[in-house]
Amino acid sequence: MADLMEAVTSLAKRRGIAFQSSEIYGGLRSSWDYGPLGTEIKRNVREQWWRSTVQLRDDVVGLDASVIMSPKVWEASGHLEVFTDPLVECLNCHQRSRADELPVPAACPNCGQTAFTQPRNFHLMFKTNMGPIEDAENTVYLRPETAQGMFVDFATIQQVSRKKVPFGIAQIGRSFRNEITPGNFIFRQREFEQMELEFFVEPGTDEGWHDFWIDERMRWWTDLGLSEEHVRIREHDADELSHYSKRTVDIEYRFPFTDWGELEGIANRTDFDLKAHQTASGEDLTYFDQEKNERYHPYVIEPAAGVDRAVLAFLLDAYREEEAPTAKGGTEKRTYLALDRRLAPTKVAVLPLSRNERLAPEVRRVFDLVKSEWMCDFDDAGSIGRRYRRQDEVGTPFCVTVDFDSLDDAQVTVRERDSMGQDRLPIDGLVDYLTERL
């Protein structure tokens, strides 16, 4: 497609899937709000991740930790020291830029001049003050990753959940990074949502578990609809590894604007974090293996995915344009989202053939029936063809049409999104029919 990114962002804005935060005030450019449909897609992405990572496994439990943690956490984790980007300032216009992102030869992206200050390290954590006094002593940070919650709560959670290593702690939540160059729609925001799993294993078994989780996570993405040609595994080079990592693999997606871009990072964080927090806090963060009568700091495998990037990748991969036949025998352009049914924001749309008082009670009955089961939409505006297109465009898997025959035969027509095939079936069997397919 000529410009897939353009097509998807334009659809997302037109249908209110996501739009700039505080748009009436000119927007923040660095963060996005999700409208009704985007909110449901996010909810579905979270739900699928939680289901596969927590519910269906008996070796993973959940956590819901605070965004603002003790500042000592970031001292011990190393973030306070190394979580920075090198920044230069243009001597002419004073615009600041990332030293490692300047064009070659270096020229200010704002004014074109070529003289800069020396690079200085700019901190990516948002800083604020907690409590009634504003001074250095009560400086706190918004978490740049949810992971540290799992590390500082490791011993408590292991104890209360009575899990034995290997086991994992999973969390979904917002993180905040004061990125110098946010951009590409919802791809890089200063405020974003993570789905992170810290999986604790016996040292020596870490490499095997790392491979296990790379496979599991790849399967998750493709099972939910990403085409296999659009995802790949990329090993981090030694010089791009984070300070805590022994080996990191990215699951990359073929984002149109960057060719390949990170969708999820899967790191072997070793015992770096648990040991660092034990040293800093003085609390024992070892695990006692009763069977082996051994005490050790578990190694940690971390699959860390972004909800926002997931939404973007699923939208891009699902976007379709095709020539579809019209009722009059011609063809017209049809745009639809071939979203996996589990991710579709609206599962079923109920469409009365026309706005007619005779139809209304039956339409209501059908709508009440389906909406107690799924997120549903009701639409009676415009021609039926136009309403089908409107639902196609946002990936609604099924449209249920109530017509005048329905009043006699108590049947409705169900149209499927991708095939545009239609089934006529009794209203009594509608919920079963849809349950089987959703």
Added chain:
Amino acid sequence: MADLMEAVTSLAKRRGIAFQSSEIYGGLRSSWDYGPLGTEIKRNVREQWWRSTVQLRDDVVGLDASVIMSPKVWEASGHLEVFTDPLVECLNCHQRSRADELPVPAACPNCGQTAFTQPRNFHLMFKTNMGPIEDAENTVYLRPETAQGMFVDFATIQQVSRKKVPFGIAQIGRSFRNEITPGNFIFRQREFEQMELEFFVEPGTDEGWHDFWIDERMRWWTDLGLSEEHVRIREHDADELSHYSKRTVDIEYRFPFTDWGELEGIANRTDFDLKAHQTASGEDLTYFDQEKNERYHPYVIEPAAGVDRAVLAFLLDAYREEEAPTAKGGTEKRTYLALDRRLAPTKVAVLPLSRNERLAPEVRRVFDLVKSEWMCDFDDAGSIGRRYRRQDEVGTPFCVTVDFDSLDDAQVTVRERDSMGQDRLPIDGLVDYLTERL
């Protein structure tokens, strides 16, 4: 019960429902992390709110907005000016206290001295800087309420959702308030989660809709298990109304530490916010009523509940201690949470009668069967009676016991939490049996 709050917080800590954030570093005292069971209870509370507020209604849509909004939002909304508490400083020890919470006669809660500075207004919004330069121009705030997202996005959402007034926008998300005196476990935290609905109505119909939502919300709380004697409606006095409110009603719960405390506020915010944002942004935030051919700023009814307070109230209300018969004919103290089944963190526990290799495959089969449907637990540690107690204590509605007879008759025993009644039934019928009851 002698000290219900003590019993519930102790249970919550012992079972890891919630514990202090960054506890290994001495805790933050102002915020709490939710462990595996607490995380599931929160998920269930959110899910029930979303289901009743968004899914089951055709006049409410969702939003998922940023925590950090344009600072102009807080200027226009009035928060920058009035969202403060009066603070005094002790002249002796320099401890700061809320002027309106000092004991009478006023004496410093820290050192007992009685000389203070004049009260000054202390701002409750957390302040940080966004972007690569740290100065007043890029000061931003963490949202102290999710509501403003619905107001600044009102026109966009109305347009993309094609909803007609009356309709609502719902959001669940974290808010942040730099409270001077957080406390009472998860009741008042500096970081908390809100479930807010902004329901837009035609001026003149606002009082009727206000009453409608007060009833709806009361029903939600009691339907999910809060005893009617423990909740009440309280009208705000004129002098405690927020700057935007025409009338506010609190749904209060009989928290043991404060007698009656706010669970949810339901405010008539009038057209204050939409008008304020229109004035400040220059964007048109009116609604055009096609049928009446009229343009107006809708009034807003806002039911705003807290997820954390909901968790606390549901736990308090569900806590039971009773004398229960033992297998040996005596009695013993039984503690259980009579949580509504929709809120219970674990729906089903699968318990093999003993740790025996012959039982293992059948137990696994039963466990796999139920856990693809619900959040389930597996427990084979200790006597069966002890395991029942462990599940009772965290409100698991059903325990499924697999014993040696199960290998012959393909049946299991299902025990219900509240009645402790047991049913023997075929494994094939287990999912249906539980589906009916969950």
